[in-house]
Amino acid sequence: MIAFIASSVYVVMWAIDYHFFVPDFDVVFSQHEVAKLQAAGASQAAITAKTAEMAQFTQDYKNPLYFIGMTYIEILPVGILVSVIAALILKKKKQDNIATA
Numbered sequence: 001m002i003a004f005i006a007s008s009v010y011v012v013m014w015a016i017d018y019h020f021f022v023p024d025f026d027v028v029f030s031q032h033e034v035a036k037l038q039a040a041g042a043s044q045a046a047i048t049a050k051t052a053e054m055a056q057f058t059q060d061y062k063n064p065l066y067f068i069g070m071t072y073i074e075i076l077p078v079g080i081l082v083s084v085i086a087a088l089i090l091k092k093k094k095q096d097n098i099a100t101a
Helices: 002-020 025-039 044-060 064-100
Strands: none
Touching (some): 002 064, 025 044
């Protein structure tokens, strides 16, 4: 639940940041990805495919459900992993304290 709440705060903050401060993020990101391929010397077919993929991403990112889903996918798995690791560490320490008492 902690990971979900923290992720929700992240999604809301990114939505505010994206819509008010970096509304061209999707376009700049797309251009960067294509430029990265060009700099690596990729074939024209690969560059064309990446350009089409990034054009689709730019279009999809305008959909609020896609935007929210992608933002959750970015942060929620890490939050869950950190929560599970913390729970395992705290569980082990609690058992150690009981054994020594």
